[in-house]
Amino acid sequence: MGAIKDQQFFKWYEDYSLSIFKYIYAIVQEPQTAEDLMQETFLKLYEKYGSINDIHNVKNYLFRSAHNTTMDFFRKESKIKKLLNVIKKEVDSYSSTEKIVEIKEEGRMILKALKQLKPSQREVFVLRKIKGFSIKETAEILDWSEAKVKTTLHRATNNLEKFLLMEDETIELPSIVRL
Amino acid sequence: MNCRQSLDYKLNGLEDEIIWVNERKTIVEDRLREKIAENSKKKRTAINWEWLKVSISLVSVGLLCFVLIGNISTKKNDFQEIYQAGSLYYKWYNLELKPILPPVNEKWGQFESFPIMIKSYKNFDLVESQKRASYKIMRPTIDTNIPLELSRGVVVYPTSLPAKKFKGPITYWDIWHSGDKWVYAKQSLAENSKQLLNEKEKKITVEIHSNAKVIPFKDKNTIAILMDLGEYGKRINMYVKNKKDQVINFEIRGNINEEELIKLARSYNEE
Numbered sequence: 001m002g003a004i005k006d007q008q009f010f011k012w013y014e015d016y017s018l019s020i021f022k023y024i025y026a027i028v029q030e031p032q033t034a035e036d037l038m039q040e041t042f043l044k045l046y047e048k049y050g051s052i053n054d055i056h057n058v059k060n061y062l063f064r065s066a067h068n069t070t071m072d073f074f075r076k077e078s079k080i081k082k083l084l085n086v087i088k089k090e091v092d093s094y095s096s097t098e099k100i101v102e103i104k105e106e107g108r109m110i111l112k113a114l115k116q117l118k119p120s121q122r123e124v125f126v127l128r129k130i131k132g133f134s135i136k137e138t139a140e141i142l143d144w145s146e147a148k149v150k151t152t153l154h155r156a157t158n159n160l161e162k163f164l165l166m167e168d169e170t171i172e173l174p175s176i177v178r179l
Numbered sequence: 180m181n182c183r184q185s186l187d188y189k190l191n192g193l194e195d196e197i198i199w200v201n202e203r204k205t206i207v208e209d210r211l212r213e214k215i216a217e218n219s220k221k222k223r224t225a226i227n228w229e230w231l232k233v234s235i236s237l238v239s240v241g242l243l244c245f246v247l248i249g250n251i252s253t254k255k256n257d258f259q260e261i262y263q264a265g266s267l268y269y270k271w272y273n274l275e276l277k278p279i280l281p282p283v284n285e286k287w288g289q290f291e292s293f294p295i296m297i298k299s300y301k302n303f304d305l306v307e308s309q310k311r312a313s314y315k316i317m318r319p320t321i322d323t324n325i326p327l328e329l330s331r332g333v334v335v336y337p338t339s340l341p342a343k344k345f346k347g348p349i350t351y352w353d354i355w356h357s358g359d360k361w362v363y364a365k366q367s368l369a370e371n372s373k374q375l376l377n378e379k380e381k382k383i384t385v386e387i388h389s390n391a392k393v394i395p396f397k398d399k400n401t402i403a404i405l406m407d408l409g410e411y412g413k414r415i416n417m418y419v420k421n422k423k424d425q426v427i428n429f430e431i432r433g434n435i436n437e438e439e440l441i442k443l444a445r446s447y448n449e450e
Contacts, residue, residue: 006215013211017204022197039207039214046215100203107196129190 009046012058017042019059019131020066026126027070029115031100037073041066063131064141067123074119113163121156128153269393271402271418272376275384282390290412290432293354293361300332300354312349314368314425319353319446330354355433355443362433362443369418369426376424394441401448405441413437415444 020041025034044065045058052061103111114122127138128149138153139146269276309316332352355362374380387404394403400420407413412434419427431444 010208013208017207018199021199022194025197025199026193035203035207039210042211043214043218046211047218100200102198102200104196104198107193110190110193110196129187130193 005046005049009042009049012045012062013042016059016062020062023063023126023131024066024070025101026111026114026130027119027122028073029111033073035100037069038066041069044069060137060141063127063133064143067141070123071119109164113160116163117156117159121152121159124149124152125156125160129157269402272420273378273380273382274375274402274418275382276393276402276404277384277386278389278391280386280388282388290361290363290434293356293363296332296352297330297354297356300330300352303330303332305331308349308351312351312368314349314423314427315421316351317366317419317427317429317447319364319443328356330356360433360435362431362435362440364429364431364443364447366427366429366447369428372426375418375426376420394444396445396448398448403444405437407437408432413440415440417444417448419448 017038021034021038024037024041025031028034028037041062045052045062052058054061114125117125123142124138124144127133127141128135133141135146135149135153138144139149142149144152269278305316331354350365350367353364355364369375371383375383388406390407392405394405394415396403401417403415403417405413405415412432414430414432417427417429417431419429421427429444429447431440431447433440433443
């Protein structure tokens with residue numbers, strides 16, 4: 001039983017760790033924290049292995065767990081300022097994160113814009129727009145109503161566009177792109 | 180390309196823009212394995228500790244039972260040993276019985292005075308007697324099948340004092356009778372009560388007939404000696420220590436069979 005559990009668990013790790021890491025990273029934007037939270041998410045999965053009803057839907061389970069773990073982290077820190085400071089530091093001294101994560105130029109812009117969103121907006125946006133979950137799935141993962149997902153997503157998209165637009169202006173993109 | 184399209188285009192590529200350095204996946208996997216092993220070890224230790232606690236509790240309970248049972252059997256054996264040993268001496272608190280007298284060869288008379296006593300005990304008031312007694316009067320607790328009528332009475336002494344004012348030693352009598360069958364049970368507070376119970380006091384030695392039998396009681400607070408008086412019946416003398424640390428001197432004698440007499444004697448002591 002233990003061997004089968006371990007085998008299945010590490011198969012799931014193999015399949016979903018990258019996706020979960022990127023999701024958490026997009027939210028917290030601190031590579032070491034993202035890795036730690038991902039590890040915690042998988043440990044919870046291991047502990048709850050026996051109570052997972054639908055092993056065919058582990059992906060959603062993992063994202064829900066990752067969401068909860070990340071929110072717990074924010075709550076614990078609730079010192080979000082502290083987190084933001086860390087993120088700021090990390091972005092500023094980018095070279096220190098190279099060993100864990102590499103971000104291409106375009107991605108860095110998006111992440112920078114995401115960082116400007118509220119954590120809840122960031123989450124819904126990443127799940128829906130980047131991870132490609134449906135409204136229904138996103139609502140399940142976040143334990144929200146679909147209406148709330150839609151509203152928050154709408155606000156998040158508008159805000160993000162604004163941030164990106166401002167960013168574009170600062171780097172003086174051709175006007176055709178701006179319009 | 181409008182702004183929304185531009186955003187969607189950028190977002191589509193974000194997954195590829197974030198690169199989790201390859202070896203990190205293996206590093207985290209190793210950390211997970213390590214953590215899982217550590218957690219299960221902790222769990223096992225916790226489980227073992229639980230088992231250890233359960234085992235210790237069981238052993239303690241076992242030891243407690245052993246001690247209690249040992250204690251009970253010791254208490255029981257105190258008397259049993261005395262009874263079974265057939266030795267020359269029997270001990271009970273500060274009392275030592277020596278069965279050194281020759282087998283009884285006394286001529287006991289009939290209990291001829293019982294009709295007179297029955298008559299005088301007619302209007303006997305047990306409650307009033309108990310009030311005047313300085314010890315708790317023992318009552319038979321069994322519904323005996325002995326087909327005897329019960330009369331009861333009390334003798335107070337010294338007789339010079341008016342009975343109602345007297346509070347102190349009292350001799351209480353039960354008389355069971357039917358035709359020529361009779362039994363009397365007589366009880367009073369032993370005058371040497373304290374000396375009997377306190378081993379620091381001078382030992383009390385009583386010589387008894389070598390054919391006397393010690394009747395076993397589960398309760399170590401009682402010692403009883405049975406004497407066969409031949410054609411005039413049998414007699415049981417008992418010392419009973421009560422809850423107030425008093426010794427009741429109890430004598431029961433009758434011309435009914437031995438088993439019935441013992442049963443009746445026991446019934447006084449089973450409260």
